[in-house]
Amino acid sequence: MSTVPSGGNRPRSAARSPALTPPADAIAPVRHPDAPAPGELLGSHYAHCFGCGDEQPHGLHLQARAGEGVSITAEFTVRPSHQGAPGLAHGGVLATALDESLGALSWLLRVVAVTGKLETDFVRPVPVDSVLFLAAEATAVSGRKIFCSATGRLGSPEGPLALRADALFVEVKVDHFIDNGRPEEIRAAMADPDQVRRARAFEVNP
Numbered sequence: 001m002s003t004v005p006s007g008g009n010r011p012r013s014a015a016r017s018p019a020l021t022p023p024a025d026a027i028a029p030v031r032h033p034d035a036p037a038p039g040e041l042l043g044s045h046y047a048h049c050f051g052c053g054d055e056q057p058h059g060l061h062l063q064a065r066a067g068e069g070v071s072i073t074a075e076f077t078v079r080p081s082h083q084g085a086p087g088l089a090h091g092g093v094l095a096t097a098l099d100e101s102l103g104a105l106s107w108l109l110r111v112v113a114v115t116g117k118l119e120t121d122f123v124r125p126v127p128v129d130s131v132l133f134l135a136a137e138a139t140a141v142s143g144r145k146i147f148c149s150a151t152g153r154l155g156s157p158e159g160p161l162a163l164r165a166d167a168l169f170v171e172v173k174v175d176h177f178i179d180n181g182r183p184e185e186i187r188a189a190m191a192d193p194d195q196v197r198r199a200r201a202f203e204v205n206p
């Protein structure tokens with residue numbers, strides 16, 4: 001069953017960019033047999049990640065849980081440091097929370113993927129101290145392209161819809177990070193056995 005309501009007040013597909021519509025020959029996403037069980041906390045893919053890292057003091061500290069199929073849920077508490085306007089969350093921070101939730105789907109597919117395109121609807125203002133209940137789901141796969149959607153609801157998983165996103169993630173090899181990341185952090189990550197283990201867990205064909 002889908003955990004991402006297509007809902008909101010108008011049909012999402014009416015406004016979506018063509019690049020975010022899966023091609024006719026796209027296939028349904030397949031949950032990897034070794035994916036974490038529904039309800040299991042996924043943990044951070046990188047301790048210094050702005051979205052989910054435990055060791056990132058400026059980060060969002062998002063904690064995602066595996067859902068059914070290829071879906072996750074996550075909670076994000078909006079802090080005063082996340083403000084854009086007085087007492088309200090910054091839109092870019094909210095987009096980051098959606099991006100991170102969508103990125104967490106990689107744990108269920110067991111592929112390494114990065115955001116290629118992220119389209120966000122900001123449906124309602126999100127006050128500081130709100131708890132946003134995020135739900136993300138992969139909807140289709142076409143070659144290296146993973147189509148996915150997410151929502152953010154205020155106060156509870158059934159609360160008022162505040163955010164909605166559609167995204168295209170593109171599968172990459174671990175070399176994507178090794179070739180492009182700053183050497184200092186890459187060296188540190190490769191020297192950390194836990195980080196190497198996490199990277200391997202995402203790779204189907206290491």
Ligand SMILES: CCCCCCCC(=O)SCCNC(=O)CCNC(=O)[C@H](O)C(C)(C)COP(=O)(O)OP(=O)(O)OC[C@H]1O[C@@H](n2cnc3c(N)ncnc32)[C@H](O)[C@@H]1OP(=O)(O)O
Pocket residue numbers: 019045051099100103104106112113114115116117143144145168170172
């Ligand atoms: C490890 C998990 C981390 C999770 C953290 C949360 C997620 C993130 O924030 S990731 C960080 C932000 N994202 C990035 O830095 C990505 C930067 N971009 C890139 O590196 C490249 O553009 C990349 C990898 C997306 C695609 O490049 P490349 O590998 O050369 O593939 P490319 O051939 O261009 O594209 C593959 C397919 O995707 C499509 N595609 C790629 N980007 C887009 C886009 N922006 N819009 C539409 N389609 C796109 C292409 O059209 C192509 O489609 P088709 O196969 O039908 O021809």
